[in-house]
Amino acid sequence: MTGPTRAVALAPGADLAGFRAAVRALVAEGVPPERVAWSVGATSDLFGSAPPAETGPLRLPRAVADLVPMVVPHRDPERYALLFQLIWRVRAGERHLMAVPSDPLVHRLNLMRKAIGRDLHKMHAFLRFRRSEEAGVERFTAWFEPDHHILEAAAPFFVARFRSLTWSILTPDASAHWDGAALRLGPPGRREDLPPGDGFEAGWRDYYESTFNPARTNLKAMRAEMPKKYWRNMPETLAIPALVRGAEAGTRAMIERSPSVPARRDPARAVAAMADQDPASLDELNAIIRRSEPLVPGATQAVLGEGPVGATIAFVGEQPGDQEDRKGRPFVGPAGQLLSRAMQEAGIDRGASYLTNAVKHFKFEERGKRRIHQKPTAGEVSHYRWWLDRELEFVAPRLVVALGATAVLALTGKAVPITRARGPFQFERHHNRFAGFITVHPSYLLRLPDEAKAEAYGAFVGDLRRVAELGRELAG
Amino acid sequence: MDETLAKKLRILADAAKYDASCASSGAPKRSARKGELGSTTGAGICHAYTPDGRCVSLLKILLTNWCLFDCAYCVNRRSSNVRRAKFTVEEVVRLTVEFYKRNYIEGLFLSSGIIKSPDHTMEQMNRVAKSLRRDHGFRGYIHLKTIPEASPWLIEEAGLFADRLSINVELPTEQSLERLAPEKDGASIQGAMAQIGERIVEAKAERRRFAPAGQSTQVIVGADATTDEALIRKSAHLYGSVGLKRVYYSAFSPIPDGAAILPLKSPPLQREHRLYQADWLIRYYEFTPDDVADAADEGMFALDVDPKLAWALKNRARFPVDVNRAEREMLLRVPGLGARAVDRIIQARRHTTLRLDDVARLTSALKRARPFLIAADYTPGGQTDRLDLRARLAEPARQLSLF
Numbered sequence: 001m002t003g004p005t006r007a008v009a010l011a012p013g014a015d016l017a018g019f020r021a022a023v024r025a026l027v028a029e030g031v032p033p034e035r036v037a038w039s040v041g042a043t044s045d046l047f048g049s050a051p052p053a054e055t056g057p058l059r060l061p062r063a064v065a066d067l068v069p070m071v072v073p074h075r076d077p078e079r080y081a082l083l084f085q086l087i088w089r090v091r092a093g094e095r096h097l098m099a100v101p102s103d104p105l106v107h108r109l110n111l112m113r114k115a116i117g118r119d120l121h122k123m124h125a126f127l128r129f130r131r132s133e134e135a136g137v138e139r140f141t142a143w144f145e146p147d148h149h150i151l152e153a154a155a156p157f158f159v160a161r162f163r164s165l166t167w168s169i170l171t172p173d174a175s176a177h178w179d180g181a182a183l184r185l186g187p188p189g190r191r192e193d194l195p196p197g198d199g200f201e202a203g204w205r206d207y208y209e210s211t212f213n214p215a216r217t218n219l220k221a222m223r224a225e226m227p228k229k230y231w232r233n234m235p236e237t238l239a240i241p242a243l244v245r246g247a248e249a250g251t252r253a254m255i256e257r258s259p260s261v262p263a264r265r266d267p268a269r270a271v272a273a274m275a276d277q278d279p280a281s282l283d284e285l286n287a288i289i290r291r292s293e294p295l296v297p298g299a300t301q302a303v304l305g306e307g308p309v310g311a312t313i314a315f316v317g318e319q320p321g322d323q324e325d326r327k328g329r330p331f332v333g334p335a336g337q338l339l340s341r342a343m344q345e346a347g348i349d350r351g352a353s354y355l356t357n358a359v360k361h362f363k364f365e366e367r368g369k370r371r372i373h374q375k376p377t378a379g380e381v382s383h384y385r386w387w388l389d390r391e392l393e394f395v396a397p398r399l400v401v402a403l404g405a406t407a408v409l410a411l412t413g414k415a416v417p418i419t420r421a422r423g424p425f426q427f428e429r430h431h432n433r434f435a436g437f438i439t440v441h442p443s444y445l446l447r448l449p450d451e452a453k454a455e456a457y458g459a460f461v462g463d464l465r466r467v468a469e470l471g472r473e474l475a476g
Numbered sequence: 477m478d479e480t481l482a483k484k485l486r487i488l489a490d491a492a493k494y495d496a497s498c499a500s501s502g503a504p505k506r507s508a509r510k511g512e513l514g515s516t517t518g519a520g521i522c523h524a525y526t527p528d529g530r531c532v533s534l535l536k537i538l539l540t541n542w543c544l545f546d547c548a549y550c551v552n553r554r555s556s557n558v559r560r561a562k563f564t565v566e567e568v569v570r571l572t573v574e575f576y577k578r579n580y581i582e583g584l585f586l587s588s589g590i591i592k593s594p595d596h597t598m599e600q601m602n603r604v605a606k607s608l609r610r611d612h613g614f615r616g617y618i619h620l621k622t623i624p625e626a627s628p629w630l631i632e633e634a635g636l637f638a639d640r641l642s643i644n645v646e647l648p649t650e651q652s653l654e655r656l657a658p659e660k661d662g663a664s665i666q667g668a669m670a671q672i673g674e675r676i677v678e679a680k681a682e683r684r685r686f687a688p689a690g691q692s693t694q695v696i697v698g699a700d701a702t703t704d705e706a707l708i709r710k711s712a713h714l715y716g717s718v719g720l721k722r723v724y725y726s727a728f729s730p731i732p733d734g735a736a737i738l739p740l741k742s743p744p745l746q747r748e749h750r751l752y753q754a755d756w757l758i759r760y761y762e763f764t765p766d767d768v769a770d771a772a773d774e775g776m777f778a779l780d781v782d783p784k785l786a787w788a789l790k791n792r793a794r795f796p797v798d799v800n801r802a803e804r805e806m807l808l809r810v811p812g813l814g815a816r817a818v819d820r821i822i823q824a825r826r827h828t829t830l831r832l833d834d835v836a837r838l839t840s841a842l843k844r845a846r847p848f849l850i851a852a853d854y855t856p857g858g859q860t861d862r863l864d865l866r867a868r869l870a871e872p873a874r875q876l877s878l879f
Contacts, residue, residue, distance in 0.1 A: 251742070
């Protein structure tokens with residue numbers, strides 16, 4: 001392969017665009033790597049003064065395309081030549097070259113990529129901002145000296161993390177500025193432009209000193225991960241010399257010192273505190289439920305059970321609906337009204353019964369202005385079952401009525417088909433054991449087509465009559 | 477930041493430093509949206525290293541070091557004479573936010589001594605996490621140390637805000653727990669871990685957010701007579717039964733005002749290191765607990781060779797292994813070949829035949845690997861069976877004193 005040498009000059013730093021344009025032109029003209037002299041100058045001077053021919057993008061295997069931007073920021077003057085060699089070989093038939101990490105060229109480029117990766121990682125890790133205030137607006141500034149030309153590649157990390165802050169990163173090569181909306185790259189910064197450290201910087205140094213365990217001193221491990229070159233820009237490292245000086249003596253003293261007389265603190269208290277924390281009444285339990293966090297965000301409030309402690313019959317529904325969530329009371333929406341009517345027809349006094357739900361918070365999907373009920377998942381039901389268990393312990397009803405599948409799941413821990421299990425049922429859960437009864441949830445009746453409604457409602461009232469009867473027997 | 481807060485920070489960071497865990501990994505990738513603060517990268521970031529060589533990733537502090545419990549190994553036990561302090565919820569939140577904005581940390585690792593009651597303490601910790609997420613739009617990493625004696629709903633509430641939850645096993649056997657941590661109860665620790673494990677699995681299946689970075693635990697090494705083998709078997713059991721992400725091994729370290737019941741000596745750091753290596757063999761190298769046990773002598777790992785090399789030396793008949801032909805499982809058993817080197821070997825040999833020089837480019841520990849492998853231009857000859865092989869590969873006796 002003979003011919004004149006082509007000189008390609010790229011802009012200083014990581015000139016990805018210039019490199020791409022040069023590669024396209026070189027490939028289009030069929031100039032092999034051994035005839036290209038790459039250099040980095042003040043201006044991008046491609047092919048002397050002759051402008052490169054307009055060429056379309058090159059098709060490269062994904063692995064190569066991904067590698068290029070991770071090597072271009074490297075300070076090694078050979079970086080462009082090596083990348084071009086790789087591209088040339090791949091195009092000349094070695095399509096799988098990147099899959100041969102043992103190849104010397106691939107190996108070297110992989111090492112360069114690794115160096116950039118490490119440099120980026122260390123910049124993300126070791127860069128320190130200082131806070132200043134201008135007219136009541138806080139602003140963060142950092143000075144950092146990376147090994148390679150990585151500022152532009154490192155910036156997106158800081159944008160993603162500190163999107164709502166205003167910050168600047170100054171380096172000896174360039175600077176980056178984020179105003180809360182856009183990133184701007186600028187000229188080199190100066191270390192002197194860094195504002196002074198504040199009280200939190202001193203606090204951070206305190207923290208660093210205190211979190212160090214002198215009995216485990218291992219300077220080699222520290223230096224391997226945090227080489228000394230980074231130290232001068234990290235406020236906490238000022239503490240290192242004193243920490244190291246004090247460590248050996250301090251640890252020896254700690255080991256030699258005989259144990260002091262233990263402080264006398266009442267041992268019975270720990271155990272008493274643990275026994276004491278369980279809610280002692282339904283009111284205490286309800287206070288806990290009221291201040292708890294909904295498992296799925298959105299509910300206005302927790303809807304607690306309602307009715308007298310010691311009620312003969314407890315009804316357990318699924319979860320509060322839209323009306324219940326607004327009013328903070330169970331069974332006050334359309335399904336609740338239907339339940340009241342059916343109870344009345346069956347001769348059950350609602351005021352003398354206990355009504356609650358398996359899940360205490362409303363879960364919904366917003367459609368326009370409407371909040372559409374969503375069925376609780378098995379995981380949600382098991383999260384709330386702690387409370388249902390305790391609640392029923394305090395109320396201690398003679399008979400527990402499960403309204404619908406969710407209530408049955410909460411009371412048994414298993415999915416039981418309603419159609420088959422409908423009727424009397426023995427609920428057993430942990431140490432709780434209740435005479436029970438399974439029937440449908442009243443909201444099921446509301447969803448039925450009109451022609452089926454009357455019959456289903458009749459069956460529901462029939463179930464409640466049996467419930468009333470069982471209740472009388474058990475109370476008897 | 478005033479001097480009172482700085483003083484509390486010094487006391488409560490010092491009190492928290494015996495917990496080895498500081499990882500900020502495993503959380504799903506997040507970034508700050510408008511008005512929010514913070515992101516997570518998946519792999520986690522170490523923002524500094526202290527002279528003990530350990531990473532500083534999270535602001536690791538206790539809410540308070542007052543404690544009702546009297547665990548002998550703990551610097552904060554009830555009967556210790558250390559200085560005590562207590563942060564308010566707002567103080568922890570402020571420290572976390574201000575440190576985070578200066579790029580000192582990935583987030584918060586909050587633990588606490590037990591004050592008033594386990595529930596009261598857990599509620600306070602949950603309030604910190606909730607305030608960070610709700611009031612400050614904090615999207616960084618939160619690790620909460622869960623109090624196993626707290627009520628189950630509080631433990632579950634913690635999972636709504638935290639990326640990671642952990643409960644420390646601390647002592648691997650029931651007897652040790654009884655002797656050294658009289659108020660703790662192995663069954664409630666296991667129960668709480670199982671509970672968290674179940675919730676994590678459920679939440680994943682239902683695509684809800686609940687401790688997305690999983691749960692971890694810590695065991696103390698060297699405070700009781702438990703063998704390495706027993707520790708590793710315990711870990712393998714925990715990885716399997718409650719789906720733990722990590723078990724941290726913490727060499728028992730002398731503490732100021734130590735209890736008379738425990739040995740006051742330098743922490744067994746090399747032993748701790750070997751346990752981590754064995755743990756990795758189980759998690760990433762397809763070793764079974766029995767294989768790992770095979771690498772130990774009378775239940776203890778040698779200090780001069782790593783457990784993988786120890787296993788290979790005891791099972792020389794299985795070597796040398798041909799890098800151009802062997803199954804992945806067997807390549808993983810070759811000392812000096814890490815999981816990543818094995819992947820690269822398998823990738824490369826689809827396209828080329830590997831010579832020793834090629835292997836040298838794929839691993840940084842060829843010296844250790846050589847006696848156990850065959851390449852296109854290389855066999856180890858009788859090296860694999862040489863009686864002095866162990867001595868040739870053993871690490872020079874490491875100075876385990878302080879410097």
